[in-house]
Amino acid sequence: MLRMDAATASTALLTDRYELTMLQAALRSGAAQRHSVFEVFTRRLPDGRRYGVTAGIGRVLDAVENFRFTPAQLSWLADQQVVDAETLAWLADYRFRGDIRGYGEGECYFPGSPILVVEGSFAEAVILETAILSILNHDSAIAAAASRMAAAAGDRPMIEMGARRTHERAAVSAARAAYVAGFGATSDLQAGFEYGIPTTGTAAHAFTLLHDSERDAFTAQIDSMGRGTTLLVDTYDLTEAVRTAIEVAGTDLGAVRIDSGDLLMLAHRVRRQLDELGAVKTRIVVTSDLDEYAIAALAAAPVDAYGVGTSLVTGSGQPTCSMVYKLVARAASADPDAPLVPVAKRSAGAKASRGGAKWAARRLDGDGVAEAEVVGTGPVPPELRESLLHRELVRGGEIVGREPLSAARERHLRSRNQLPLSATQLSKGEPVITTEYTGG
């Protein structure tokens, strides 16, 4: 379903300069060929969140595949003297030939979960850092917010409509992440075009203001879109607009949208009015500055669908995750048979990390409810073999982990439903399961 230049354009320069200068220094010191293991993980969840949601894995695979340096890029790197001729020659030939495994897209994660494990030479793995982190940090932040909102909305449909509130390309990825985490549709056409996500929409106040009267505007919309459309009823007077809407469309009108005011009170009032007018099947869509708390507060209101913009695409207060990409093990020498040595930063600060290549499993209790994220080095205990979380994504440079977005949607729902019930509590708290380290 990838249809656009951005999906196939080179991702090679979406990269911090130091990745390439470290590469150059490592090529010169000879350490570049040491077999290395990098892991993506986060030390904590955003403030008070109970679980994280892995999103962007499919986009990471695209980015790795398209991480090739074009002649124009190489010539710019040469002009700017970013790296030397030997390094440029190495980059010209570059494609990732190592292995990547990781959490399936949509899977919940917790502090310390080894979300992605990248293995290869130091050289080939280090330069993927920035692009991989950009994608996972953004998409997972949006998915985490979306998941909370979708849980709060229950069975009511959720529409992503935040494109105008975030970077135009981030918007497309946000629509994708929201879809993974339970939203059913997006207003963003590019997200439909590129990823096959269902698109939907209503009308703006401008459309009403363009016409000589609200009645003219509603008539024009019905003439063009049919009675199943959604009329925006809060440009002038809400009660009058609802009356006009039903006069123009009849009681088969699909829906009305309320985009301002006290939605709880207005939804009740509009529902009553619609019912009195006989439009008992006309639905009510609400859209004004919703977040998971506002959605939860509307649970008892006669609302049929939620459109969410700003708070979704900005991660509902947490616009990024704190995922890092750390070297956790590397060979003792460039010899292909050299043993792997676990490594970890161990300065006095708060950023120390755990060395060694890790596996992860979600341990369930007798009722099938998650009780711990088990992260280990060394052999996997037999009782956890069925609960391992890593999927193979790239093998010897070949992408093997592609899957349809529907698989990620299903995985997310399954993964969230497996968590203790308190996972979807909106109040701040600790991660809903703890991470246990074993081995190493």
Next chain:
Amino acid sequence: MLRMDAATASTALLTDRYELTMLQAALRSGAAQRHSVFEVFTRRLPDGRRYGVTAGIGRVLDAVENFRFTPAQLSWLADQQVVDAETLAWLADYRFRGDIRGYGEGECYFPGSPILVVEGSFAEAVILETAILSILNHDSAIAAAASRMAAAAGDRPMIEMGARRTHERAAVSAARAAYVAGFGATSDLQAGFEYGIPTTGTAAHAFTLLHDSERDAFTAQIDSMGRGTTLLVDTYDLTEAVRTAIEVAGTDLGAVRIDSGDLLMLAHRVRRQLDELGAVKTRIVVTSDLDEYAIAALAAAPVDAYGVGTSLVTGSGQPTCSMVYKLVARAASADPDAPLVPVAKRSAGAKASRGGAKWAARRLDGDGVAEAEVVGTGPVPPELRESLLHRELVRGGEIVGREPLSAARERHLRSRNQLPLSATQLSKGEPVITTEYTGG
């Protein structure tokens, strides 16, 4: 300087679906050809901010120029039955043929400032809404945060290094916006490639961990990058690392970077150590989770440069602006000579707006300090004619307002320096000047 596919790829589907369905309905009702004026403005600044910063204007011009529907996009719209055949034919021919004027990039703005004014037929202007808002809302949010940080840093250089904390394409735009608002360099190579922004970088902990010892790593980096490089000194023990760094590089070492811990205390300690070792010119770069408050707190510390990541690319708590794109006037009919009628939403909610096409001027007091944002309809008072803020950007569909990024940088500095001194106070407060409405 635009060098990449993303800069020339079609922007036409970075658009909410309702823009196209409103277009279809207006084409059918005949209202599509009514001459219309849309304005981009914001009703308020983010919580407690004293001024906003216009950024992304140059990107808006690129997006307008590239807002053309490709055959693949049109065929997708047809397949999905987003719009009818008449509308598709109209879209196939589309290019914007109207006029756009607006605030110069880098200019400060306030609540109600008419940041962008788009004039043309309703049809040609309405469909630009989503793309324009995405760009301005994102880029201006980053620029506003960057400006506060740059003001707090004074003369010390600021490096943008947040690529890994935001969407990979948003990162490029964030580097651009930060540069407009006073940052001097970025770590993001794509931002260098696409926009000519200076790029810079140091090294990661992984580079130290890759080698058998810190000494080996430092030696490798100096061998490759020369003594002018910046060595990362907090992987193991800071004091030992600084000693090793100077032993390996000599007292000509360019800089050391500290990326964790109590930066205020550590900067003093490292400065003392460097001076004692004779490395009196070796600079100290700090980078750990800085925001404008942390930067201000380091004003008295012996720090030579700041690298800022997460808080910059997420707008320091305000990742989006609340800019809207509103129809403020439209012709009474499709007749080219029909008079313009001011229009405005006037529902009971908080979202009412002011009708009429507006001009804006910044009134200065006798000392050249800004004292009000004057926003008006109708004739401009003679005393404000020299202080008008709009630049012509697009005339009859032709882009006329392109300028180098350096012009936006200079404009921002000039504009901020013209504000009352309390503008750069970091504490929360009201907009530093008030907006006065006149006329209409």
